[in-house]
């Protein structure tokens with residue numbers, strides 16, 4: 001028995017030795033495959049989950065002036081955080097089941113630097129605090145009260161994030177306390193935004209109030225580097241929206257970037273990312289996840305589980321809402 005385990009482990013280790021170079025570096029063959037899939041390099045460019053026109057317009061404004069992709073994604077994300085009508089990001093976000101709006105966000109730059117805040121309350125722009133975590137601390141993540149204290153130290157103001165509309169809806173929800181997310185409507189408007197600047201450098205940001213009426217302290221994929229967002233400046237970037245628990249289980253955004261490293265287009269990589277999730281959820285049709293991705297050439301892709309997801313792109317070739325193909329059909 002022990003020997004069998006040993007043999008199993010040693011053959012896995014041997015397989016790992018063979019597979020490792022493929023998984024961690026972009027081979028010349030794959031690099032040329034990625035390049036030949038593209039007619040030309042598109043840059044600068046930005047792409048975000050859902051049809052967040054104002055966010056991509058803001059990011060584009062930064063990019064076309066020669067600004068960095070890091071500033072572009074932060075400022076794009078901030079537009080949605082400040083929009084009180086968006087009930088899944090920033091101010092106006094739906095609260096947890098105790099009535100507290102708690103926000104999650106992360107940001108990642110071209111050098112693999114990253115910062116995140118988890119379950120942050122009373123601060124209007126979690127993405128900006130995440131950037132401060134990245135730039136001003138030796139850490140990657142700050143959570144809860146610690147993140148809030150850090151935000152005040154950095155000059156952020158205490159803000160009431162619960163709008164009257166979100167409060168009234170929460171009070172209504174409390175009458176039955178049934179957790180039944182409505183696909184594409186409730187809970188699924190996280191903004192994940194990616195950009196390539198004029199220099200060709202890639203950054204990404206992801207910000208959300210998470211699932212409406214979640215357990216206090218619940219964290220989804222959005223502030224988790226590798227799950228809700230991943231950037232590798234050599235290859236590309238990916239980000240996610242939807243039921244975070246399932247994205248975390250497959251480390252979705254990291255997976256998609258790794259698939260691009262192995263030669264898949266952003267579209268193919270997003271499709272495989274969704275297929276991996278569905279392979280573990282064969283009988284489930286009641287949840288939504290959408291992935292978007294961009295590669296170093298500015299080629300983009302997106303794919304989702306349920307019909308209804310779209311992603312927005314903005315480059316010198318124009319800006320548009322791209323309806324995403326889905327794993328399940330209408």
Ligand code: ASP
Nearest residue numbers: 187188190210220242244
């Ligand atoms: N991914 C987010 C979360 O699980 C939710 C969403 O995209 O709306 O917290």
